[in-house]
Amino acid sequence: MAKTVKKAASGAEEIVLTIDIGGSHVKILTSDGGQERRADSGPDLTPKQMIDAVRKLADGLCYDLISMGYPGPVRNNRPRLDPVNLGKGWADYDFAADFGKPVKVVNDALMQAIGSYEGGRMLFLGLGTGLGAAMILDNVAQPMELAHLPYKKGRSFEDYVGERGLEKHGKKKWRKYVFDVVGRLRGAMQPDYIVIGGGNVDKLDELPADTRRGDNTRAFAGGFRLWRDKALIVS
Secondary structure, eight states: OOOOOOBOTTSOBOOEEEEEEOSSEEEEEETTEEEEEEEEOOTTOOHHHHHHHHHHHTTTOOOSEEEEEESSOEETTEESSOOTTSOSOOTTOOHHHHHTSOEEEEEHHHHHHHHHOOSSEEEEEEESSSEEEEEEETTEEEEOOOTTSEEETTEEHHHHHSHHHHHHHHHHHHHHHHHHHHHHHHHHHOOSEEEEESTTGGGOSSOOTTEEEOOTTHHHHHHHHHHHOTTOEEO
16 A cells, blocks of 8 residues: 655655656656646657756655656566667666665556546546556555457557557547447456546547546546555555
8 A cells, every 4th residue: 555645844745756757758747836847859869868867857846756658568666678769778677776766666557546536436538659557446546458359450550540540540530439449348358437548549639438538647646645654545
């Protein structure tokens, strides 16, 4: 179960720095407020480079705890594998040791899902470079690797509704595939509601039934909630 934020000597809550790592940018925001700060990432970004970039971005900011949304599977608070769209050296990296502060690392789709959660049984789908997915059932949060499940013609869900599918099939067909994939996953997972986020959700003029549009800034709220929500359990 997630621990509560400790109280500082002044009686104030400790400040959480949320880091959202993407294929194009690394973005940060603290729970103390202010403006999002960002730096370029890219296919050669290593964890050391990311940490250096975050330290520069966070210059002048105070923070005590860190939450990190990582674009790949996470186990025991560390990345299991190197990400597809970044550099090498991420797997099993000890971020807490390098930052010198407590760090919680979760899958990036899960972090946005946590920030979007309003109770009950929620399925989160992130339309971006690939297809991010997470399920939260009565405050138990679970990342899901649905992107690579078979869909059509030997291809996966991600091949049709991720960035490659959008570029290959065009926006009109891509939207039809999104609606179909959402319908299939709704039937399989039986959520109370579905949140569709990710960078490409803005390319949907309308949404499938019983879904709502996510907001990428909810990833920051999810990072804060990792430390502050006593009821939240992250699998």
